[in-house]
Amino acid sequence: MTTHTALIVDDEPDIRDLLEITLTRMGIKTLTAPDLTSALKLLESHNPQLCLTDMNLPDGNGIELVQWIQQHRPATPVAVITAYGNMDTAIESLKAGAFDFVSKPVELNRLRELVNSALKLAQPESQEESATDEPGLLLGNSVQIKKLRNQTRKLARSQAPVFINGESGSGKELVARMIHLQGPRRDGPFIAVNCGAIPSELMESEFFGHKKGSFTGAVDNKEGLFRSADGGTLFLDEVADLPLAMQVKLLRAIQEKAVRPVGDTKEIPVDIRLLSATHKNLAELVQGGGFRQDLFYRINVIELAVPPLRDRKDDIELLANHILERIAREYECDPAVLNADAVERLKEHDFPGNVRELENILERAFTLCDADRISAADLHMGNGMASGGSEVASGAAISDACPTLVPEGDIDLEGYLESIERQAIEKALEATRWNKTAAAKKLGISFRALRYRLKKLGME
Template sequence: MLPLALVVDDEPDICKLITLTLQRMDVNCHTAASLAEATRLLKENHYDFCLTDLRLPDGDGLQLVEHIQSGVLRDLPIAVITAHGNMDTAIKALKLGAFDFVSKPVDLERLRNLAQLALRVNRERDPQQSKSAKQLLLGEAPNMRKLREQIAKVARSDAPVYISGESGSGKELAARSIHSQGARADKPFVPINCGAIPTDLMESEFFGHKKGSFTGAHKDKAGLLQSAQGGTLFLDEVADLPLDMQVKLLRTIQEKRIRAIGASQETPIDVRILSATHKDLAKEVTEGRFRNDLYYRINVIEISTPPLRERSEDIPLLVDAIMQRIAQNSGTIPPGISTDAMQALQAFPFPGNVRQLENILERAFTLCDHQEICLDDLLLEKDEQSQDREASSTSTKGEALNRNQSEENNRFDPSQYNSLDEFLQNIEKEAIESALTKTRWNRTAAAQKLGISFRSLRYRLKKLGLET
């Protein structure tokens, strides 16, 4: 049986154009010229997709969106047709629950992509895939249950989602869960750490470039946006984007088109935008570091990942899952964890959230000499001291910088070192060798003396050529 769509518009030519386009996609159509007629048809028929104009003789499309979202029809994907450039109304429709929007004059390729996605929203999914998507975010605390409910809801839309939350609280996992439960699940999920890309390479990385467009462009290169075609683009640490890239990204989101460096024409792009940052994005806007119009565009729907300290009852579940993964990667049996160690973990504030819990357990797994992790193996007091040092370092950063600049012995001398990296590596090497000498090459004790994890010390020894 062919899917059935409802097209609501009082312009016969628009209705005919959309109907012909959808029929070529093997989609049957009913049309309505008013809000009242659309409401009647919705009562009489079962539709797989609805597309409505915003301006109707007896109301507007936003009323129809609200009608569908507030009743038994809330699972029906509805998209709106907006006047060209009327982004404010389009965003309002998305906030009310519209699946997506298309601007006039209607781009047929854009219409076909939108219809395909909307029809895939209610398709039957592989139960195993759905189960895997829900397992990305473990936890039975009330705030985690709420988060999963929000994710299930926003996954049915194609609207941009902004994910807020502290570092290490699982923002990327939330983004992956939205993607996995949405209509784009079988397409790429492309994460970008906006703070990790050098500024001078950012435009090329995002949009790609043509051969010969600049020095070093020896061949055509597709950007990350093209890599996400049909799927989801996750902009992690979006607050770190420089202002000039924010302008380019805003245009891409609004026009759904990109132009590679050196290209003469724009090409259409079909991606869903998810973004996240640990910073207060509203404050970044107020202080002029983030564009208000881009913030308004990416923050159509906001969800927040709770910090670990606000769901301590989930820590035993997380500990079990993390230990299973660590043991599987090392090919061993996961050790148990003592009652006092578990109680200490549940009482710990975890400013680094789940990521910090993972690091603590990896360290304990490495140091543990028996089949049960005890309180002493966790070395939680070291983490607390590290946090105190970090806070102290932040508060005295300016003083330390001035003091170091006046100390001739610690200054970088270009005549002795080829680069600043070589100078810094030499300092790091001397500190590690000193710690190892004082502890008679006991690596565990040396790591504690240096205030780093055993795993981190092992990595540095290998990097600096000190591995024996």
């Protein structure tokens, strides 16, 4: 079993002794230094897996040590010990590259959590790379995507809050997930929430949980998103949509690292990595009073920009083939291949909807193409008549197969259309004695489109 070594840097003997005793009981060897000069000498002759440093040292400060280690020992995580309540110093250390921070007086449970998280980073490089190669929409060989992959790998080693900025559909949640997968919290939960999708009156309960009977409808205890993410990562998508009242409560939870469920009188500690994102300009919202400056300051410790798809068009073919392979697996169909004219048509498009738009275009083309090949015409891009024509033809065939369904009163449109489709397909299959090829022909759609619909409707 490998024994880890930690370097402790603090000019107060009592603090050094406390840290040394705590880490020794965790089975970690320790080196100690009372000042910056001594610490640098030890680093030149030893290779510790972790460094704990006080911010204020007799001959310098912890930020200088963080910067030196970032330059000479980037694989060594550094945690900074700050004065109680000094969040400005803590944020400065995180921006300089510190893994995390702990405040005085040092809480031993918090210290042990921090140390265990940091030591998870001291793993073989090959294991880190396996997470990096996780199949996803960070695929590509463009300069922009290579830079983004490098940034996510680096940010995964920190516990600093990251604000991910990018257009809708550009893959912000995927970037957040990649940061989680490559970091020390990879074995913990990854909880993603769209802040704009939660009704304002339910927000506090959704985030922080509630006690049974705390309000009408609270029939059970609920732990909430923060506690669900304990030990892992909480990703707040579209954080700009949070109402001001909720922003205040979110700020407190971040600062105190604790939440108070609705109806409860005590706070519950939580250990999360916070990632957030929006397609809106948060800085402008702060200027206009729509977003709190202090919250912006806390969540925007490090900003990461996700490039739009139009800025990395050389990646489109690789992305498209990956998406088509995934669609084929999901719907248990043979894979489809893009013709050269389809690739060129995709590269000519500006993709205002980014990767999400590419997925939608390819999923539609996959169901409509013949002979497992997708041509430019199958993409139905920029030609409303072509796209509409296919849908109308398909819809006409379905209505011919099932002409008697007429809605009455208020209806769930999506459910109603699914019921029409389901009954039309069942009728066509029964008429052809469950010969799918013949049923597809009767419905006026391709065999692939029928397979797709059967899978989508759960009719297989």
